[in-house]
Every structure is written in C-alpha cells, then in structure tokens.
Amino acid sequence: xxxxxxxxxxxxxxxxAVPKEVKTVKEQPFFSSNEAENFIAVTGVESSHLAPLNLTxxxxxxxxxxxxxxxxxxxxxxxxxxMFVSTxxxxxxxxxxxxxxxxxxxxxxxxxxxDLPFACSGYVYGLYVAGSLLQSGQLKRxxxxxxxxxxxxxxxxxxxxxxxxxDAGSATLLEFSPSAKNSMKFNLNGDGSGFEAIIxxxxxxxxxxxxxxxxKSVTIDNGIERNALQCEMDGSEVFAFAIKKPLEAITxxxxxxxxxxxxxxxxxxxxxxxxxxxxxxxxxxxxxxKVPYSMRxxxxxxxxxxxxxxxxxxxxxxxxxxxxxxxxxFGSGLxxxxxxxxxxxxxxxxxxxx
Amino acid sequence: xxxxQKIIDIVAETLGIEKSGISGESSVGDFPEWDSMGxxxxxxxxxxxxxxxxxxxxxxxxxDVNDIVKAVKAxx
Numbered sequence: 428x429x430x431x432x433x434x435x436x437x438x439x440x441x442x443x444a445v446p447k448e449v450k451t452v453k454e455q456p457f458f459s460s461n462e463a464e465n466f467i468a469v470t471g472v473e474s475s476h477l478a479p480l481n482l483t484x485x486x487x488x489x490x491x492x493x494x495x496x497x498x499x500x501x502x503x504x505x506x507x508x509x510m511f512v513s514t515x516x517x518x519x520x521x522x523x524x525x526x527x528x529x530x531x532x533x534x535x536x537x538x539x540x541x542d543l544p545f546a547c548s549g550y551v552y553g554l555y556v557a558g559s560l561l562q563s564g565q566l567k568r569x570x571x572x573x574x575x576x577x578x579x580x581x582x583x584x585x586x587x588x589x590x591x592x593x594d595a596g597s598a599t600l601l602e603f604s605p606s607a608k609n610s611m612k613f614n615l616n617g618d619g620s621g622f623e624a625i626i627x628x629x630x631x632x633x634x635x636x637x638x639x640x641x642x643k644s645v646t647i648d649n650g651i652e653r654n655a656l657q658c659e660m661d662g663s664e665v666f667a668f669a670i671k672k673p674l675e676a677i678t679x680x681x682x683x684x685x686x687x688x689x690x691x692x693x694x695x696x697x698x699x700x701x702x703x704x705x706x707x708x709x710x711x712x713x714x715x716x717k718v719p720y721s722m723r724x725x726x727x728x729x730x731x732x733x734x735x736x737x738x739x740x741x742x743x744x745x746x747x748x749x750x751x752x753x754x755x756x757f758g759s760g761l762x763x764x765x766x767x768x769x770x771x772x773x774x775x776x777x778x779x780x781x
Numbered sequence: 782x783x784x785x786q787k788i789i790d791i792v793a794e795t796l797g798i799e800k801s802g803i804s805g806e807s808s809v810g811d812f813p814e815w816d817s818m819g820x821x822x823x824x825x826x827x828x829x830x831x832x833x834x835x836x837x838x839x840x841x842x843x844x845d846v847n848d849i850v851k852a853v854k855a856x857x
Contacts, residue, residue, distance in 0.1 A: 666816030
C-alpha cells in the first residue's frame, strides 16, 4: 500500500453539475414492477440524471467550474493548474480535454493542463495528484474537474449497468496554503490483474480499428445487450473486490496515520451500490449519520459520487465548520484509494442542473 | 427445515451452483455468483415462490440463507 501525504494544500470550494433529464429505475423495460422495487431496495438507486446526446462531461465540468470561480471570487488568471479526471473525455485518443477546458474557461496558456483517465477512484487520485503538484508552492491554485458520463458508453439494454449509473461533473478549487494546519493523507492502490473487470474494449489502440462489427449489439444474457464500444462489468469480480479492498484501504490508512475512525465527521464512500457501502459502514462500526448517500436520486456517478455526496448531502456542515473526512474511491483498473482530508469552511455550491 | 431446503434450492438454481456447498450460513460474497445482482435474483425468486413481499429496509438486512429463512417464516 502506498501511504503518501500532501502538505500545504487546502480545498477552498466545490461545485457539481448534472444534466436536467432524469431516468428512473421503474421505467426501465427490462424490469417488472416488483423487480424494479427490489433493485431499488438492494442498490439504493431510484433515479439518476441522464445527458442528452449533445451534452458532454466537459460541458458539465465547465458549468461547475465557471460557477465555482465566480462564487469563490477567483480570477481566471489565478488558476495555475487544470486537471480533468475522467474516462468520458471529449476525444478518446487526443487531445486532452483539460486543454480544451483551459481555453474554454479563459485560463492563461501558462496554466498546466493534464488529463487523468481514472474512473471510480478518480476523486481520491485527483486530489492526490493535483495536491502534489501544488504543495511546493510553484503553482498556487488548481481546478480539479472530476466526473463521468456513463450514459455515453453504456448500453441502455444492459440491466447490470444502465439502471445503476448516472451522469455528473464536478469542480474543486485547491489552493497552496503554507498556513494549512493539516496535511491530506492518502493510501493509494492498484491491481492491473483485474483490468478486464470493468472495461470498454473499444475504441483504443489494443483492439484497433473500430469497424462496423464494433457497433453490432450482441445479446450476452437475458437483459444484457451491448456492443464493443460499450462498457462491460464483471459483476462477480467487482463485487468481491468492492467488499474487500476499500475496507482494507480505509483501515490501513487509519492505522498508518493514527486516525481514530470513530472520531471522523463523515465517511464518504464511492456510491457503488448501497449493499456494498452498507457492508463497509457496518464493518467499520460507523453510525448511519456519518455515512451520507447521494445514490438515491443521482445513482452511481463514478468518480463524481464523492463530491456529489458532499454538495448534496453535507454542504451545510462543510460550509459552516471544520470537518474531518475519510474518502474512499474504488473501481476500474482495478484501482482504489482512501484519503483523510480535513476541510475548513469550504464554499460548497448547490447542485447545478444543466 | 422445509423452508431452509427450499431456500437452498432457490439459491442453487438462481446462482447455478451445487446445493451441497450451500448451508444456512452461506452468505452474499461466499460464491463469485452471489454478488449484488445475484442476491437480487435470489430475493426476487423467494418472493415469487413463497408469494410474499419483503420491505425495502428488510432486504438490506438479509445477508445469509438463515436470514432469508427467518424472514420468510415470519411472513407465513
């Protein structure tokens, strides 16, 4: 396990944007009414937000970032780093979406622009990488843009992924702060032996080129149809991973940095599904009020679940006082990480609908 | 005992695994097939076979075969 610390960096503000349109579990044709009820009970997901064809994740992040810059009274010239953490990039091969957003947001050309193609573990990894680049003080402020648009790379005829996931994009403002009292503490892990557990087989260089066959929908099982461009998930492997590794990562983080888990204000777990997250909560013996959920009306929004839970469920606490938070993201890669972050009255904007 | 056997039959049939490996203590995560969606399929089938309905809050608490047996018996 990689235990790492980032000093002199603070989260200043946070903003999340989702598409206006909502898709509900009950309206999905592959579920009977009773099956839909049970799906909601086990996964905790009742509905999520769904982007129209012409809306991209970078559009959502743009809206979230623009609003955040205004509300935190930050000038575009003050942003030294823009990082776009997502697999929902505008263009899969090149260029980087961070470059596109740097120009679109009117940031200076000396602003460092980087894409990080992480999925569900992306917020934790993004905080670590962006924080690391800021901590020397040579770059002062970063816009960390994290999110996913699963509706663009999942099949609406795949009942194992479609009803569970939603679209959302976030913006987090990070600042170099030599007076910061607390460091950000991380435990980061990955295991590429499970790279096929959650995978989009095309497009990419490994299975090049995309052909007409790539677009042909194939029936895998009852209620599971998809093509080669659409994401597939090995539910059994992901479940076995999800009930084991995140818990280990949180426990090891706490042990290594001598954090009393019972004393934290909130545990922000990636909103994989409620059954998985409740298993983790119960094993850590945390009361329900310390583990907020946003999945009911937003679904699993991949790397955006942590910031979305922050702005939609605990924004008052985050805005008004100091909070001791443990975050844990886990998913495709396989990749997983836990972080201990102490926030102090951050600007937390209401969810924006685009 | 009869309810336990019926639940084991449902678990085996739904997940496509051998009955002999399943006991009252078998739970979610014990077999690769018993993931979130496998669990969902088991509960759907139990509701259908026993003609009962679980409450949403109750479903989150049903983790092993014994939990399901107990919940079914309480509704019969």
